[in-house]
Amino acid sequence: MxxxxxxxxxxxxxxxxxxxxxxxxxxxxxxxxxxIIRHTVPGIKDLPGEARRLIDSGCDGIITLGWVGKxxxxxxxxxxxxxxxxxxxVLTGKIIIDVxxxxxESDNEEELKKxxxxxxxAHAENLAILLKEDGEGLVKKAGQGVRQGYENVGPx
Amino acid sequence: MxxxxxxxxxxxxxxxxxxxxxxxxxxxxxxxxxxIIRHTVPGIKDLPGEARRLIDSGCDGIITLGWVGKxxxxxxxxxxxxxxxxxxxVLTGKIIIDVxxxxxESDNEEELKKxxxxxxxAHAENLAILLKEDGEGLVKKAGQGVRQGYENVGPx
Amino acid sequence: MxxxxxxxxxxxxxxxxxxxxxxxxxxxxxxxxxxIIRHTVPGIKDLPGEARRLIDSGCDGIITLGWVGKxxxxxxxxxxxxxxxxxxxVLTGKIIIDVxxxxxESDNEEELKKxxxxxxxAHAENLAILLKEDGEGLVKKAGQGVRQGYENVGPx
Amino acid sequence: MxxxxxxxxxxxxxxxxxxxxxxxxxxxxxxxxxxIIRHTVPGIKDLPGEARRLIDSGCDGIITLGWVGKxxxxxxxxxxxxxxxxxxxVLTGKIIIDVxxxxxESDNEEELKKxxxxxxxAHAENLAILLKEDGEGLVKKAGQGVRQGYENVGPx
Amino acid sequence: MxxxxxxxxxxxxxxxxxxxxxxxxxxxxxxxxxxIIRHTVPGIKDLPGEARRLIDSGCDGIITLGWVGKxxxxxxxxxxxxxxxxxxxVLTGKIIIDVxxxxxESDNEEELKKxxxxxxxAHAENLAILLKEDGEGLVKKAGQGVRQGYENVGPx
Numbered sequence: 001m002x003x004x005x006x007x008x009x010x011x012x013x014x015x016x017x018x019x020x021x022x023x024x025x026x027x028x029x030x031x032x033x034x035x036i037i038r039h040t041v042p043g044i045k046d047l048p049g050e051a052r053r054l055i056d057s058g059c060d061g062i063i064t065l066g067w068v069g070k071x072x073x074x075x076x077x078x079x080x081x082x083x084x085x086x087x088x089x090v091l092t093g094k095i096i097i098d099v100x101x102x103x104x105e106s107d108n109e110e111e112l113k114k115x116x117x118x119x120x121x122a123h124a125e126n127l128a129i130l131l132k133e134d135g136e137g138l139v140k141k142a143g144q145g146v147r148q149g150y151e152n153v154g155p156x
Numbered sequence: 157m158x159x160x161x162x163x164x165x166x167x168x169x170x171x172x173x174x175x176x177x178x179x180x181x182x183x184x185x186x187x188x189x190x191x192i193i194r195h196t197v198p199g200i201k202d203l204p205g206e207a208r209r210l211i212d213s214g215c216d217g218i219i220t221l222g223w224v225g226k227x228x229x230x231x232x233x234x235x236x237x238x239x240x241x242x243x244x245x246v247l248t249g250k251i252i253i254d255v256x257x258x259x260x261e262s263d264n265e266e267e268l269k270k271x272x273x274x275x276x277x278a279h280a281e282n283l284a285i286l287l288k289e290d291g292e293g294l295v296k297k298a299g300q301g302v303r304q305g306y307e308n309v310g311p312x
Numbered sequence: 313m314x315x316x317x318x319x320x321x322x323x324x325x326x327x328x329x330x331x332x333x334x335x336x337x338x339x340x341x342x343x344x345x346x347x348i349i350r351h352t353v354p355g356i357k358d359l360p361g362e363a364r365r366l367i368d369s370g371c372d373g374i375i376t377l378g379w380v381g382k383x384x385x386x387x388x389x390x391x392x393x394x395x396x397x398x399x400x401x402v403l404t405g406k407i408i409i410d411v412x413x414x415x416x417e418s419d420n421e422e423e424l425k426k427x428x429x430x431x432x433x434a435h436a437e438n439l440a441i442l443l444k445e446d447g448e449g450l451v452k453k454a455g456q457g458v459r460q461g462y463e464n465v466g467p468x
Numbered sequence: 469m470x471x472x473x474x475x476x477x478x479x480x481x482x483x484x485x486x487x488x489x490x491x492x493x494x495x496x497x498x499x500x501x502x503x504i505i506r507h508t509v510p511g512i513k514d515l516p517g518e519a520r521r522l523i524d525s526g527c528d529g530i531i532t533l534g535w536v537g538k539x540x541x542x543x544x545x546x547x548x549x550x551x552x553x554x555x556x557x558v559l560t561g562k563i564i565i566d567v568x569x570x571x572x573e574s575d576n577e578e579e580l581k582k583x584x585x586x587x588x589x590a591h592a593e594n595l596a597i598l599l600k601e602d603g604e605g606l607v608k609k610a611g612q613g614v615r616q617g618y619e620n621v622g623p624x
Numbered sequence: 625m626x627x628x629x630x631x632x633x634x635x636x637x638x639x640x641x642x643x644x645x646x647x648x649x650x651x652x653x654x655x656x657x658x659x660i661i662r663h664t665v666p667g668i669k670d671l672p673g674e675a676r677r678l679i680d681s682g683c684d685g686i687i688t689l690g691w692v693g694k695x696x697x698x699x700x701x702x703x704x705x706x707x708x709x710x711x712x713x714v715l716t717g718k719i720i721i722d723v724x725x726x727x728x729e730s731d732n733e734e735e736l737k738k739x740x741x742x743x744x745x746a747h748a749e750n751l752a753i754l755l756k757e758d759g760e761g762l763v764k765k766a767g768q769g770v771r772q773g774y775e776n777v778g779p780x
Contacts (some may be wrong), residue, residue, distance in 0.1 A: 010291065011298050011299065012298070012299075013294055013297040013299075013302040014301070014302060014303070015299045015301070016299065016300075016301040016309060016310070016311050016312045017299050017312055018294070018298050018299030018300075018311065019298075019299060019309065020298045021298070021299075022301065038292075038295060039290065039292060039294075039295065040291060040292075040295045040297065040298040041286070041293040042253070042279065042282045042294070042302070042304070045238060045241070045242055045254050045629070046245075046253070046254075048242050048245055048246050049242070049245025049246060049249065049250070049251065049252060049308035050210055050291050051246075052245065052246050052249045053249050053290075053291070054291075054644065056249050061311060068697075072231070073224075073231065073234065073258055075649050075697065075700060076234055076235050076238065077238060078233060078240075078261065078697065078700055078702050079235060079237030079239075079703060079704065080235065080239050080241075080242050080292070082669060082700065082701060082703075082704030083166060083239055083243075083703075083704050083707055083708070084239070084245075084246055085241060085669070085704075085778070086669055086673070086704050086705065086708035087243060087246055087707075087708060087711060088246045089670075089672055089673025089676065089708070090672050090675075090676050090711055090712045090715070091246070091247075091707055091715075092675050093673065093676045093680050094673070096673060097666070097670070098669050102697055104226065109312050109648065110312075111752075112312060113312040115273060116312075123666065125208025126666045130665070134663065134677075135634065135663025135664060135665060135674050135677070136662075136663060136664075136701065137676075138637055138663075138664040138665060138666065139644070139662060139663065139664045140625050141637040141664065142635050142636070142637060142639070142643075142644045142645070142664040143635065143636075143637075143639045143640065143641050143642030143643060143644065143645075144637055144639075144640075144641070144642075145638070145640040146637040146638060146666070147638070148666070153640060155229075155640050155642065156640045156641055156642065156733050156734075156736060156737040156740075159459070160402060166447065167454050168454070169438075169450055169453040169454060169455075169456055169458040170457070170458060170459070171454065171455045171456075171457070172455065172457040172465060172466070172468045173455050173467065173468055174454065174455030174456075174467065175454075175455060176451070176454045177454070177455075187404050192350065194448075194451060195445060195446065195447025195448060195450075195451065196448075196451045196453065196454040196456070197442070197447060197451040198409070198435065198438045198460070201397070201398055201410050202401075202409070202410075203393060204401055205397050205398070205401025205402060205405065205406070205408060205449050206400050206406065207402075208401065208402050208403075208405045208448075209405050209446075209447070212405050228387070229380075229387065229390065229414055232387060232390055232391050232394065233390060233394060235394075235395075236391065236394030236395050236397075236398050237398065237400075239395055239398065239399075240398035240399060240401075240402055241409050243399060243402055244402045247402070247403075265468050266468075268468060269468040272468075273325070304421075322603065323611065324610070324611075325606055325609040325610060325611075325612055325614035326613070326615070327611045327612075327613070328612075328613040328621060328622070328624045329609065329611050329623065329624055330610050330611030330612075330623065331610075331611060332607070332610045332611065333610070333611075348585050350602060350604075350605025350607060351602065351607065352603060352604075352607045352609065352610040352615070352617070353598070353603060353605075353606060354493050354565070354591065354594045356607070357550060357553070357554055357566050358553050358557075358565070358566075360557055360558050360562065361554070361558060361562070361563065361564060362560045362603050363556025363558075364557065364558050365561050365602075365603070366603075380537050384543070385536075385543065385546065385570055388546055388547050388550065389550060391547060391550075391551075392547065392550035392554050393554065395551055395554065395555075396551070396554035396555060396558055398557045399555060403558070403559075419475040421624050422624075424624060425624040428624075431588070432588060439612055452565075464555060466513050473639055477699050478759065479767065480766070480767075480769070481765040481766060481767075481770040482769070482770060483766065483767045483768075483769070483780055484767065484769040484777060484778070484779050484780045485767050485779065486766050486767030486768075486779065487766075487767060488631070488763070488766045489766070489767075506760075506763060507752070507759025507760060507762075507763065508759060508760075508762040508763045508765065508766040509759060509761070509762060510747065510750045511709055511769070511774070513706060513709070513722050514713075514715055514721070514722075516710050516714050517710070517713025517714060517717065517718070517719065517720060517737075519714075520713065520714050520717045520760050521758075522759075524717050526746070528651065540699070541692075541702065541726055544699060544702055544703050544706065545706060546709050546763075547703060547706075547707075548703065548706030548707050551710065552707070552711060552713075552714055553709035555711060555714055556714045557714075558713070563726065564708055564742075577780050578780075580780060581780040588684065592778050595726055616768065
């Protein structure tokens with residue numbers, strides 16, 4: 001029945017950068033033999049449920065692309081989002097890459113946009129590696145102080 | 157046995173705006189062939205259990221309408237509410253739109269009321285789209301900086 | 313086998329007001345055909361497990377009566393309590409009314425005692441309504457700014 | 469197969485007081501017909517998993533004895549510990565008494581040691597009562613402002 | 625089918641010290657008859673899912689090696705990580721040692737590196753003891769104020 005492997009992309013209407021399209025482009029390049037499903041939900045607290053639905057429909061891996069506001073309540077929502085996605089990975093064993101950009105990472109809109117784009121690209125690449133090589137594909141980068149959306153800080 | 161699709165609305169007696177009636181009006185318009193169940197519970201921590209009961213009784217989607225007080229303890233309750241609803245969506249895969257208004261969003265009572273009304277309407281519309289078009293219905297708004305209850309901030 | 317409907321009351325030895333006895337009186341009046349079980353545990357983090365045991369022994373609804381200290385660590389315990397009870401309601405679909413009094417709600421001991429008594433009474437009434445009329449019994453009070461232990465603030 | 473009732477004690481190497489030995493002495497006195505298993509783990513986040521293993525090996529009740537550092541990160545670990553033990557009690561219905569001493573409860577080492585000893589004794593007694601009399605054994609102390617490791621504050 | 629006992633090591637590319645290699649060396653020495661699997665994931669929120677996958681593939685014990693940034697959002701991610709791993713241990717009963725180094729533990733890079741190395745070694749030893757002797761192997765160190773990465777503080 002299931003003809004192709006499948007990967008899911010979920011972003012939000014709350015986000016100020018269309019991160020889903022960026023992830024889509026990267027994953028199409030890196031996972032040419034995967035079916036890619038792209039969905040959008042209103043905000044970050046809607047991501048875990050949608051991820052569950054995409055897993056139920058056959059996805060082997062998921063990338064969620066969240067945008068987190070500046071207020072303390074947004075940070076509490078971030079905790080709920082994070083616990084939800086972590087628990088989904090614990091319950092299903094599926095690879096779920098939980099990407100978030102926090103609106104207070106920069107006051108400069110261009111910089112914030114760049115962070116969102118670079119972080120999305122880098123984590124879409126991570127997802128492709130994990131799907132193709134399991135947890136062994138990233139061992140060569142272990143402890144290297146890799147950052148997504150910023151310069152790598154490198155090892156101590 | 158199950159003759160109609162069903163959507164559930166749950167609000168609270170704690171809320172200072174009758175958000176349930178607003179959601180009911182929107183969902184009747186947008187989902188004419190759904191049975192709509194409206195329930196009310198005392199406060200936000202009662203929402204996840206009631207949502208579970210409505211799912212058990214056959215609802216395909218739920219909108220919860222919470223009102224969060226100003227005190228730090230109310231914010232901790234907000235974390236519990238949010239984790240509960242996220243976990244319910246993770247465990248069941250059902251569409252659950254978790255709407256909250258925070259009493260400290262505005263000192264102006266009229267403005268606060270307006271936020272509650274507009275946010276409820278906007279998220280009831282989101283629920284209808286998600287129920288009718290799955291996660292594909294909102295892709296066209298991805299990354300658009302959509303806000304509910306405020307002006308949209310737009311994309312960067 | 314199960315002859316009567318059952319409701320459970322759980323309070324703590326940590327509390328400075330015997331809230332269990334107050335709930336017992338209200339529920340005996342309002343739910344004359346229910347068996348009522350009253351249990352006591354040491355503190356708030358023991359409430360979710362005891363609630364689970366009462367549900368396992370046949371209770372259809374539970375009221376937990378917690379007393380939360382003034383220190384930040386007590387507030388973290390409050391988060392754990394709240395997540396635990398919310399998850400129990402999500403996992404079982406049972407009606408669980410989670411009542412707490414926070415010792416820092418008032419510096420005046422008489423006032424604090426009054427808050428505890430009134431809040432317990434009001435939520436025992438809520439539990440009875442939810443058990444007898446499901447989530448429909450409180451719809452008439454939706455959005456009315458109802459407070460337990462304080463004056464209602466009313467709708468905006 | 470299971471010949472004796474069983475109670476489990478779990479403490480940590482992180483703790484600065486050997487609370488496990490204190491609990492062991494109390495429980496041997498109060499539960500002479502129980503098998504008592506005492507285990508030790510590195511720190512508080514290891515307690516819930518060990519509690520699960522002791523429940524799986526047949527324990528009817530558990531007392532965990534945690535020592536929480538002064539730093540904010542220790543408090544976040546406390547949240548994780550607390551959520552874990554609460555969820556274990558919710559999932560299994562077993563009696564789990566979660567005792568913690570916070571290193572910032574006193575600057576005086578002798579006083580801190582005394583708090584740890586007295587709290588452990590008092591909660592080991594609570595566990596014995598709950599195991600022998602269910603939740604009914606503590607009803608007579610409900611609302612009495614009982615504190616473990618400090619003077620009781622009494623009812624209002 | 626399963627020929628050897630198995631232990632899993634999971635670290636991150638975010639870390640600034642290659643903690644996985646250190647754990648690998650210790651565990652090879654202490655658990656010569658175990659198969660050891662080493663995997664790497666991007667960041668701390670990816671650890672619980674990978675731990676679940678290694679448990680599913682047959683691992684009897686897991687050590688996760690996380691590096692936590694200085695920002696408040698990193699601390700919230702730490703909560704999600706911790707809750708996820710605690711819940712995984714609660715759900716599976718497997719031994720999971722959750723090691724983290726917080727970048728704000730020291731401003732001195734050499735010191736921070738030393739903390740990471742020593743803590744990893746000490747907890748890899750703990751994991752080996754727990755796997756070989758269950759929870760009994762650490763009883764002799766109970767209450768001894770053991771610290772990993774710092775000098776032990778000793779008992780009171």
